[in-house]
């Protein structure tokens with residue numbers, strides 16, 4: 001991404017089912033569905049960090065008859081994407097999902113949503129510094145409930161940070177449940193990690209990461 005990335009237009013490749021972004025989306029949605037199938041709880045909380053237009057969560061939940069078990073907060077900075085997410089939520093009749101315009105890089109954004117049973121970190125770890133990637137993973141015990149799952153994505157464009165990312169998840173108390181690194185025609189990867197550590201209280205404010213402009 002560059003300093004001039006238009007984060008609304010960034011979503012356009014989702015219109016093409018064959019684009020790498022759509023392929024990545026289907027993997028993320030598959031993990032959201034698998035997670036829901038494995039959690040019989042009557043009430044589940046989800047945070048989507050830098051949620052964009054919410055294609056992953058909205059698309060996964062819309063066809064499900066048990067979507068009312070979910071209370072989700074999509075945290076997104078660009079007001080055009082927030083508006084698009086809200087339209088998608090309304091069209092799908094997903095009453096338990098809200099899209100909030102906020103800076104997801106600050107703990108203040110998670111005041112109402114944390115701790116969550118699922119944290120979606122799609123399109124985040126490739127758009128912040130390596131140092132902030134580590135800081136974000138280290139902050140997850142403050143956003144996660146006991147036994148929460150984190151679904152994350154990251155480009156493998158060189159230098160590939162995913163080996164370090166997987167180690168940092170382990171250091172932060174997470175066990176790897178899946179890591180997809182598709183063949184070399186695409187560079188994305190998708191991971192799923194389960195939190196086995198002790199949840200920690202999130203501070204009311206404080207910087208976690210700064211997104212590339």
Ligand SMILES: C[S@@+](CC[C@H](N)C(=O)[O-])C[C@H]1O[C@@H](n2cnc3c(N)ncnc32)[C@H](O)[C@@H]1O
Pocket residue numbers: 007008010049050051052053054055056075076077078081102103104105121122123124127211
């Ligand atoms: C790479 S896109 C990913 C969007 C979505 N998660 C997906 O995978 O489809 C990154 C998103 O982060 C949003 N963003 C950038 N800085 C942000 C911040 N400080 N807080 C919340 N969202 C932010 C952008 O507007 C953009 O929608």
